[in-house]
Amino acid sequence: MRCYELRPDGTAYALTLTTRPDPEPGPGRVVVRVRAVSLNYRDLTNLRNAAGRNVAGRIPTSDGAGEVVAVGPGVTRVKAGDRVAGCFFQTWVGGRFELRHHQSDLGGNIDGMLTELADLSAEGVVAVPDYLSDEEAACLPCAGLTAWNALVTRGGAKAGDRVLALGTGGVSVFAVQFAAALGCSVVLTSGSDEKLARAREWGAETGVNYKTHPDWEKEVWRITGKKGVDHVIEVGGPGTLGKSLACVAPGGHVALIGVLSGFGPPTDSLFPLMARNATLSGIYVGSRADFEAMNGFLAEKRLRPVVDRVFGFDAAPAAYEYLAAGRHAGKVVVRV
Numbered sequence: 001m002r003c004y005e006l007r008p009d010g011t012a013y014a015l016t017l018t019t020r021p022d023p024e025p026g027p028g029r030v031v032v033r034v035r036a037v038s039l040n041y042r043d044l045t046n047l048r049n050a051a052g053r054n055v056a057g058r059i060p061t062s063d064g065a066g067e068v069v070a071v072g073p074g075v076t077r078v079k080a081g082d083r084v085a086g087c088f089f090q091t092w093v094g095g096r097f098e099l100r101h102h103q104s105d106l107g108g109n110i111d112g113m114l115t116e117l118a119d120l121s122a123e124g125v126v127a128v129p130d131y132l133s134d135e136e137a138a139c140l141p142c143a144g145l146t147a148w149n150a151l152v153t154r155g156g157a158k159a160g161d162r163v164l165a166l167g168t169g170g171v172s173v174f175a176v177q178f179a180a181a182l183g184c185s186v187v188l189t190s191g192s193d194e195k196l197a198r199a200r201e202w203g204a205e206t207g208v209n210y211k212t213h214p215d216w217e218k219e220v221w222r223i224t225g226k227k228g229v230d231h232v233i234e235v236g237g238p239g240t241l242g243k244s245l246a247c248v249a250p251g252g253h254v255a256l257i258g259v260l261s262g263f264g265p266p267t268d269s270l271f272p273l274m275a276r277n278a279t280l281s282g283i284y285v286g287s288r289a290d291f292e293a294m295n296g297f298l299a300e301k302r303l304r305p306v307v308d309r310v311f312g313f314d315a316a317p318a319a320y321e322y323l324a325a326g327r328h329a330g331k332v333v334v335r336v
Contacts, residue, residue, distance in 0.1 A: 003059050003115030003192045004316055012049045015060070015317050023119035025072035030125060032084060032118045035066040035134035036310075039323050040142050040170065041258060043107065046218060054106065062088045062106040064113025065137035065310045066129055067336070075122040083128050086113055087288050088141050090096060090124035094289035104245030106141075115317060116336060126291045129299045138329040139305035141222070142285055143170030148294040149286035150233055150255030151178050159183030161230040163249055165204075166240060168329040171257055173306045175233040176202045184231075189216055195329045202306060217243040226274075228252060230288055231274045242268020250276045257283045 001020050006013040023326060025031045040063060044304040046055050065085040068078050088165040090104035097149040101131075104124070106112040111119070128137035150171075151157040163179040163186045172188065178185045180203025180263035190196050196207030206223055210216040221228060228249030234241060235258030245268070248254055254273075273280055286294075317335050323332045 001116040002313070003117075006055045006058050006060050007058050013047050013055065015047060015320060017314070017316075018118050020115075023117055024075070025070050025119065026092045026123050028285075029072040029161065030068050030075060030078060030120055030122045031070040032063045032064075032086065032120055032125065033066045033069045034113055034336045035119050036138035036336060037061050037064040037113050038138040038143070038170070039063075039319060039334070041323075042142070042208065044320065044324055046107065053108065054194065058107065059111035059113070060107045061114040062086070062108070063138055063141040063143070064117070064118065064336075065134050065140070066118070067228060068125075069117070071122065072294040077122050078125060078127075081294060083130075083137070084125040084132075085128050085137055085310075086118060086120050086201050086289075087124040087126060087291060088285040089303065090121045092287045094287045097284070097287075101183070107229045114334065114336075116313075124288070124297045126288060126295065127293055131302065132304065135307055135310055135333045136336060137303045138333055139174075139307065140298075141291070143330045143331060144174045144298075144305065145286040145291050145294055146257055146283055147171050147174035147178055147233065148297070149290055150281070150283045151182070151256060152297075153286060153290050153293075154251045154281045154283060155231050155255060157182050157184055157231055160229070161185075162224055162249070163187070163231045163233070164229040164244070165233040166235050166244070168192075169235060169258075170331045171235055172233055173199075173202060174318060174332045176204050177303050177306070178297075179203065179231070181297075181303060187220055187229065189220075189303070194318065198329055215323055217246040220247045224249075231255065234258065238266045242272075245270070245272040245276075245278070247271070248276060248278045251278065253279045253281065255281050261316055308331050309333070310335050 089101040092101040308330040
């Protein structure tokens with residue numbers, strides 16, 4: 001089979017196309033013919049070695065979808081021919097997160113999905129909604145599930161709530177779609193008026209250009225009638241957390257998801273979190289049970305992931321470069 005590996009390249013890694021023997025499924029394992037893979041900011045972080053992880057020789061990416069082509073002894077959950085997506089954490093089936101699950105993160109501690117054939121745990125795959133294409137289904141495991149966990153599982157979002165999503169990356173776009181389908185009102189930030197106009201198609205009611213409004217938190221506060229938002233999809237990290245806290249309503253919820261502004265400490269005071277009796281949750285994807293619940297919601301509402309651009313398998317490095325440039329809105333996908 002053909003696959004990509006992360007190989008040391010100076011202080012970072014290089015995305016290298018190579019071959020490996022086709023996998024044979026062992027007990028409790030399945031082999032999936034991968035049809036499409038979607039990229040996340042985490043994949044850039046690993047490629048750049050920004051988090052200092054040792055991923056040398058690892059097949060990258062966590063998000064992929066395809067069909068089962070072989071099952072190992074004892075496997076009854078799925079069968080050959082089933083369309084599935086891999087779970088980001090292969091061992092997190094349900095319940096409260098445990099630190100041991102970090103050892104089963106696709107494209108991190110174990111091989112990921114940027115390959116023609118993926119050897120996965122039979123407990124670590126889920127059926128994908130029939131109406132979605134392979135490219136759309138490949139967007140679900142990380143970005144989709146993270147947004148779902150932030151808003152629904154941990155956030156308890158309901159009709160009438162106000163939601164703020166930062167930027168137009170995969171997680172934020174999913175959050176807009178989920179929030180709108182739940183009956184929430186959504187404010188979205190972006191540095192592009194063109195992207196803000198597109199966001200109305202996804203369900204956003206209001207947009208704030210953070211280039212036009214550098215103090216965008218004041219604009220969000222004004223838009224909401226000085227009441228704030230009930231949920232913040234915080235993907236920026238330490239550089240934007242202070243502004244997000246200035247937007248949250250009393251008793252609201254801030255879902256801390258990303259580190260787009262770096263891995264350092266917050267640059268602003270955390271006092272508003274206390275003053276507003278708000279909740280700050282760390283969100284790192286979700287469990288298989290969460291994934292299945294999300295898929296049920298997707299099928300009910302017939303929601304489709306927003307795919308910005310699809311690259312061929314041989315052009316995967318170009319897909320990484322396109323993601324790094326930040327011109328996308330929604331998901332960047334590699335067709336395998």
